Amino acid sequence: MENFAANALAALANPIQREALHKATTTFAERRLGVLLRAPNWQDWRTHARAIKDHTLEHLDYYLQQFANNAAARGCVVHWAATGDDANRIVTEITKAANTTAAVKSKSMTTEEIHLNEALAKAGVDAVETDLGEWIIQLAGEVPFHIVVPAIHKTRAQIGQLLHEKIGVAKDASAAELTAAARVVLREKFAAAGIGISGGNFLIAETGSLLILENEGNARLCTSLPRVHVAVVGIEKVIPRNADLDVFLKLLPRSGTGQDLTTYQSLLTGPKTAASHEGPAEIHIVLLDNGRTRMLREPKTRQALACIRCGACLNACPVYQQVGGHAYGSVYPGPIGAVITPQLVSLKRGKQLPFASTLCGACREVCPVKIDIPELLLHLRGEVLVGNQAAKAAAPDRLQALGFSIWAFFMRGKRRYAFATTLARCCDRMFSPLLRHLPPLSGWHKGRELPRLAKRSFRAQWRKQG
Amino acid sequence: MSDREKILAAVREALGTKEGAPVPQPPPPVTISLPLQSTELVAHFAQRVVAVGGRVQRLAAITDLLGAVLATLHAANAHSVVLSDAPIVQAMRQPLTENGITCLRSDAELNHLLAADAGITTAQYGIAETGTLILDAGRERSRLASLLPPLHLCLLPESQLLSTLGEALRALPHPLPYAITFVSGPSRTADIELQLVVGVHGPKDLCVLLIESQKQH
Numbered sequence: 001m002e003n004f005a006a007n008a009l010a011a012l013a014n015p016i017q018r019e020a021l022h023k024a025t026t027t028f029a030e031r032r033l034g035v036l037l038r039a040p041n042w043q044d045w046r047t048h049a050r051a052i053k054d055h056t057l058e059h060l061d062y063y064l065q066q067f068a069n070n071a072a073a074r075g076c077v078v079h080w081a082a083t084g085d086d087a088n089r090i091v092t093e094i095t096k097a098a099n100t101t102a103a104v105k106s107k108s109m110t111t112e113e114i115h116l117n118e119a120l121a122k123a124g125v126d127a128v129e130t131d132l133g134e135w136i137i138q139l140a141g142e143v144p145f146h147i148v149v150p151a152i153h154k155t156r157a158q159i160g161q162l163l164h165e166k167i168g169v170a171k172d173a174s175a176a177e178l179t180a181a182a183r184v185v186l187r188e189k190f191a192a193a194g195i196g197i198s199g200g201n202f203l204i205a206e207t208g209s210l211l212i213l214e215n216e217g218n219a220r221l222c223t224s225l226p227r228v229h230v231a232v233v234g235i236e237k238v239i240p241r242n243a244d245l246d247v248f249l250k251l252l253p254r255s256g257t258g259q260d261l262t263t264y265q266s267l268l269t270g271p272k273t274a275a276s277h278e279g280p281a282e283i284h285i286v287l288l289d290n291g292r293t294r295m296l297r298e299p300k301t302r303q304a305l306a307c308i309r310c311g312a313c314l315n316a317c318p319v320y321q322q323v324g325g326h327a328y329g330s331v332y333p334g335p336i337g338a339v340i341t342p343q344l345v346s347l348k349r350g351k352q353l354p355f356a357s358t359l360c361g362a363c364r365e366v367c368p369v370k371i372d373i374p375e376l377l378l379h380l381r382g383e384v385l386v387g388n389q390a391a392k393a394a395a396p397d398r399l400q401a402l403g404f405s406i407w408a409f410f411m412r413g414k415r416r417y418a419f420a421t422t423l424a425r426c427c428d429r430m431f432s433p434l435l436r437h438l439p440p441l442s443g444w445h446k447g448r449e450l451p452r453l454a455k456r457s458f459r460a461q462w463r464k465q466g
Numbered sequence: 467m468s469d470r471e472k473i474l475a476a477v478r479e480a481l482g483t484k485e486g487a488p489v490p491q492p493p494p495p496v497t498i499s500l501p502l503q504s505t506e507l508v509a510h511f512a513q514r515v516v517a518v519g520g521r522v523q524r525l526a527a528i529t530d531l532l533g534a535v536l537a538t539l540h541a542a543n544a545h546s547v548v549l550s551d552a553p554i555v556q557a558m559r560q561p562l563t564e565n566g567i568t569c570l571r572s573d574a575e576l577n578h579l580l581a582a583d584a585g586i587t588t589a590q591y592g593i594a595e596t597g598t599l600i601l602d603a604g605r606e607r608s609r610l611a612s613l614l615p616p617l618h619l620c621l622l623p624e625s626q627l628l629s630t631l632g633e634a635l636r637a638l639p640h641p642l643p644y645a646i647t648f649v650s651g652p653s654r655t656a657d658i659e660l661q662l663v664v665g666v667h668g669p670k671d672l673c674v675l676l677i678e679s680q681k682q683h
């Protein structure tokens with residue numbers, strides 16, 4: 001559930017997780033800065049990439065049709081899913097038609113969003129995550145902690161313990177040994193799978209192609225070994241031309257992991273067409289709406305659809321850096337999660353998330369497609385408040401009104417002001433420790449330190465100096 | 467209404483447009499990175515491949531190829547290799563076999579491919595800017611040979627080196643083949659405590675054999 005406040009407190013009380021989180025976010029942020037030093041045109045790239053995304057989103061119907069027609073012409077089966085349930089049903093039917101219960105999956109936030117694995121499990125299909133981090137998360141029965149490195153909150157010892165219980169590796173195995181053990185287990189899964197399931201980073205309208213970025217090689221395996229490949233992709237992922245990949249491939253890996261390029265990019269255009277080809281005989285592409293057309297309505301919320309899921313805003317966010325991904329209680333964590341979760345899920349269930357930010361602007365600064373996340377968060381806060389207004393109108397806040405009139409009274413004259421500050425200083429000295437345990441200060445105090453007033457006021461000090 | 471029409475209608479409604487409304491040209495592609503000097507290509511490519519964890523060996527002539535391949539296989543203690551169907555790779559089948567190496571075709575049974583020690587392919591292009599190999603599955607059965615075994619030996623004539631990613635995207639064939647793979651270094655993960663581990667799902671060793679162009683004839 002999206003109960004940010006409670007989750008955040010729990011996260012703050014977990015020193016191991018905080019240590020891991022600190023290491024991950026600072027490492028990625030530093031690496032990103034390192035590669036940016038070698039990218040003098042960075043700002044131009046961002047502007048160009050955003051212009052392409054804006055253009056495509058403004059004419060999304062045109063580009064979606066172009067993509068769907070070209071992909072179909074190359075032999076892909078294109079499906080359209082209005083909701084997550086629709087997409088899950090479509091993928092389940094494809095596995096049935098493929099007559100298989102063994103699926104391998106490469107990392108995809110979109111399938112996390114629609115809870116595809118649960119839907120497949122209900123239909124008796126065993127969908128195995130094959131990205132190392134995702135696989136660990138799946139074995140642990142958790143959800144990703146970070147959109148790029150899902151298991152980053154777990155220590156090697158914890159992973160060792162988990163894999164010891166699940167596949168019998170030595171508890172004190174090194175990262176290399178754990179990885180090697182995973183390779184062996186997952187190779188068997190790849191060899192047995194009847195279907196490979198992936199997401200997709202970009203859909204190219206002009207060619208009907210799907211582009212997948214990765215480092216491990218599991219997406220390559222998922223899309224070349226099984227007889228059937230299904231890609232579940234959000235409708236906002238389409239871009240007009242092949243040439244547009246240039247700028248996005250410049251921005252995405254540098255922003256996400258601080259690499260010049262990820263190890264592999266697979267550019268897939270249709271199933272194999274000759275017996276001598278290596279690859280799936282069937283490719284299905286499921287185009288998912290699930291709330292995206294709602295975000296398209298206003299130019300302000302539309303910009304969140306430009307997101308390329310690089311994860312840079314997570315690493316840069318002072319709130320994420322402290323509380324991590326699970327506190328958001330949603331599939332998409334961090335600043336971008338706080339923006340899209342309330343819109344994809346529903347404002348009601350995700351209403352705490354727009355407030356889980358200091359609006360410091362670090363996310364806007366790093367976003368490779370220049371999404372103004374703070375602006376969006378403010379917009380969503382407004383929406384939440386409008387929703388709350390009906391309740392407010394019934395019970396106006398009398399206490400707050402009284403507080404403000406008292407404040408106004410004391411601010412209206414020099415003497416009154418001096419009296420008030422002296423009084424405050426006395427109260428501070430005598431009651432401060434007590435006050436912080438009483439409402440309303442006690443609530444405010446949970447996450448903050450109430451500063452003590454100086455012994456002597458500025459005015460008093462000034463008089464003495466003069 | 468079909469699901470396709472429903473979603474397209476929802477998109478149009480959200481955007482306030484009608485079907486068939488004119489679409490202006492997308493923003494013109496810009497030159498994202500400047501090309502390198504042709505004299506720098508080889509050095510830059512080699513440096514980038516090494517930077518991402520691969521190896522590069524430069525061969526003065528094609529006649530050096532067999533010796534280099536054998537030396538690399540021996541050093542890696544590799545006894546079985548998957549060969550792609552590129553003519554230059556297939557030409558090595560007999561001499562490799564004579565040297566005690568088991569050669570598999572890339573369409574051999576999967577469990578044989580999974581057990582092989584090395585794979586040999588060519589690449590259609592190399593990108594100097596990023597140290598990237600471009601494998602065109604339409605031209606060569608290289609998808610599995612470059613992916614399944616722990617060692618990937620990739621042959622690339624220097625004449626096929628391009629400067630930038632943008633140039634490479636323009637050089638891709640039209641229409642696109644069913645699969646193109648861009649490869650920069652060995653398979654890697656940092657999912658456990660951010661420690662870099664190579665060879666997680668693909669090769670842990672990528673060795674590029676660059677064949678000098680002027681001496682090919």
Ligand code: SF4
Nearest residue numbers: 307308310311313367
């Ligand atoms: S909002 Fe921007 S920085 Fe955050 S994940 Fe999306 S593209 Fe990256």
